[in-house]
Amino acid sequence: MRLSISKHWRNKKVHYQLALGYCKACGKYHFPPKYRCPYCSSKDVELTIPKGEGTLIEWTVSYVRLEHLEHELPLIVGLVRLDEGPVVRGVLTDVDPKELREGMRLEAVLRRLEEDGVSGLIYYGIKFKPLSK
Incomplete structure (x- = not known):
């Protein structure tokens, strides 16, 4: 029997690497990643790996x-x-x-x-x- 990390955990990028949020509107990074920029409130945010x-x-x-x-x-x-x-x-x-x-x-x-x-x-x-x- 082969044991492995559950699929849910393997598929989540942020579980096994450092991830930041990057706001495309104001150009700032934030941690932890959020769906809305904490600096300008824009929703144009993407997950990025620093x-x-x-x-x-x-x-x-x-x-x-x-x-x-x-x-x-x-x-x-x-x-x-x-x-x-x-x-x-x-x-x-x-x-x-x-x-x-x-x-x-x-x-x-x-x-x-x-x-x-x-x-x-x-x-x-x-x-x-x-x-x-």
Whole structure:
């Protein structure tokens, strides 16, 4: 028997990649994507996939033990200004908290978030890691 991600999840673009809304009327990107532009209220908005690179603005490091995130200590959450303009909040990965600095270049990557032992579902999502040079 072959198990795979349910069709609904596979067919939704935004589940496995970072997506922005782009307003054709005013030319601005927004996150999260919406059906109406938050800047000019135009409905002429399309879903777009950004390059996925940005700059670290701020971050916080948590050492609090949470049952479903024990394997992720310390947990680093940061604000990243994407090259397209919007600021997104995300978990940082593959980096020592001591190496973080304002202005650090990051890239969005798909990572395993958690696994539901009962149902066997594996949840994936976007995290940010230092940009490879």
